[in-house]
Amino acid sequence: MALDPLSTTFAALADPTRRAILGRLISGEASVTELAAPFDMSLPAVTKHLKVLQRAGLISQSREAQWRPCRLEAHAMRQAADWMEPYRKQWERRLDRLDDYLRETQKSARRVRKKK
Amino acid sequence: MALDPLSTTFAALADPTRRAILGRLISGEASVTELAAPFDMSLPAVTKHLKVLQRAGLISQSREAQWRPCRLEAHAMRQAADWMEPYRKQWERRLDRLDDYLRETQKSARRVRKKK
Numbered sequence: 001m002a003l004d005p006l007s008t009t010f011a012a013l014a015d016p017t018r019r020a021i022l023g024r025l026i027s028g029e030a031s032v033t034e035l036a037a038p039f040d041m042s043l044p045a046v047t048k049h050l051k052v053l054q055r056a057g058l059i060s061q062s063r064e065a066q067w068r069p070c071r072l073e074a075h076a077m078r079q080a081a082d083w084m085e086p087y088r089k090q091w092e093r094r095l096d097r098l099d100d101y102l103r104e105t106q107k108s109a110r111r112v113r114k115k116k
Numbered sequence: 117m118a119l120d121p122l123s124t125t126f127a128a129l130a131d132p133t134r135r136a137i138l139g140r141l142i143s144g145e146a147s148v149t150e151l152a153a154p155f156d157m158s159l160p161a162v163t164k165h166l167k168v169l170q171r172a173g174l175i176s177q178s179r180e181a182q183w184r185p186c187r188l189e190a191h192a193m194r195q196a197a198d199w200m201e202p203y204r205k206q207w208e209r210r211l212d213r214l215d216d217y218l219r220e221t222q223k224s225a226r227r228v229r230k231k232k
Contacts, residue, residue: 007130011168014119014126019199026202051117074207081204083135091190 006055009080012056014039018039018049022072025059119172125196128172134165135158138188142174145185 003011012018021035027111050070053059057076062069119127128134136149152162166186169175173192178185 003130006135007132010126010130012198014123014130016120016123019122022203028204036193068221070202072206077200077203078207080129081197081200084193084200086140087188087190087193088197090188091194094190101208114231 006079006083008056009016012052012058013080015049015052017046018053021046021049021053022058025070025072026074029071031069035070035072052066056061120162121197122195124172124231125174126223128168128174128198131165131168133162134169137162137165138174141186141188142190145178145184145187151186 017039019037024030024035024038032043032047035050036043037048050059050061054061057073059070060073062071100101133155136154140146140151140154147164148159148163149164152159155162166175166177170177173189176188176189178187
């Protein structure tokens with residue numbers, strides 16, 4: 001089943017190996033062999049993960065250089081991060097409310113102590 | 117295969133129906149029937165999606181009220197949003213560099229025009 005772009009991005013991120021590959025690429029381009037090195041995994045298995053990331057637009061692979069380096073395409077994550085924004089705002093509002101509540105409770109406790 | 121928490125969150129988000137359910141819950145609690153209403157889907161199919169969201173900790177379902185409302189647990193998305201943070205910073209840095217480059221190009225163009 002063909003996924004919509006946002007689902008494709010989230011599905012690509014739902015794997016620790018693929019997230020580790022992206023984590024490596026954040027510091028610069030790398031060849032497939034370099035990317036495979038830290039994993040106890042066959043080269044074809046790593047290549048499969050790279051294809052998933054490429055389909056999601058999260059990485060690209062140069063066709064020019066002989067070592068065909070992979071590079072991060074961080075902007076592809078933007079749509080996913082933008083989608084999360086209203087939820088982030090909601091938990092921040094909840095934290096603010098909790099903060100207000102705790103501050104009020106502290107004030108009341110101080111008033112009770114003063115009266116004693 | 118049991119997924120790690122972050123993979124579970126991303127996998128739960130990799131579906132348009134589940135994202136639409138979360139979108140409905142952002143405005144407040146809702147019953148399973150209310151959540152199912154906008155979808156051309158059987159109640160068991162919707163329940164299956166709700167279970168995926170519940171396992172990921174993204175929603176909770178009250179056991180007390182008879183209508184067992186579902187509610188959003190937005191903070192569960194925080195780990196996912198935090199994971200994205202360095203990538204967001206990277207694309208922002210790239211946009212800044214592009215911005216600088218365009219500004220420089222504009223300046224040079226202006227200088228060339230003045231000399232003519």
